[in-house]
Amino acid sequence: MAYTVFERKTPRLGTPMLSFSKIGQMTFNQSAARIMQKETIETILVLWDAEDKKLAMKATSNKKDARTYTVRYNDKGNGASFSAKTFLDHAGIDYSERKGIPITINPNSEYFVEVAIPDALLKKVVTQQRLRLAEA
DSSP, rough: OOOOOOSSSSSSSSEEEEOOOSSEEEEHHHHHHHHHHTTTTTEEEEEETTTEEEEEEEEEEEETOOEEEEOOOOSSOOOOEEOOOHHHHHHHHHSOOOOOOOOOOTSSSSSEEEEOOOOBBBOEEEEEEHHHHHHO
């Protein structure tokens, strides 16, 4: 049997990354988490543009707003995450396998993260099967 080189799913250092985990969390790698922690980003609003399939995050200090998510930083300083299963389902993002995308964090912008979700990370809607079932 021949050896194959194992490729990491997401880089650990360098490029800030956002991942969608199997349990419905959005996770930030160490690079992203360091920037966010330095900017004291603790609570965020998640925004979705369904037409352009874009995700944005906005920092907020209003912890009482029911729409906010609390970012939890790992004790070892190696990342951060928040639970977002309901949002991921709403947006149609496939999180059945851990998938990551590179992001740019702009703490001085209204939205500290803005990223287009690649089609490969979106659930495939099988409309033809639904039409056939409706006809039957």
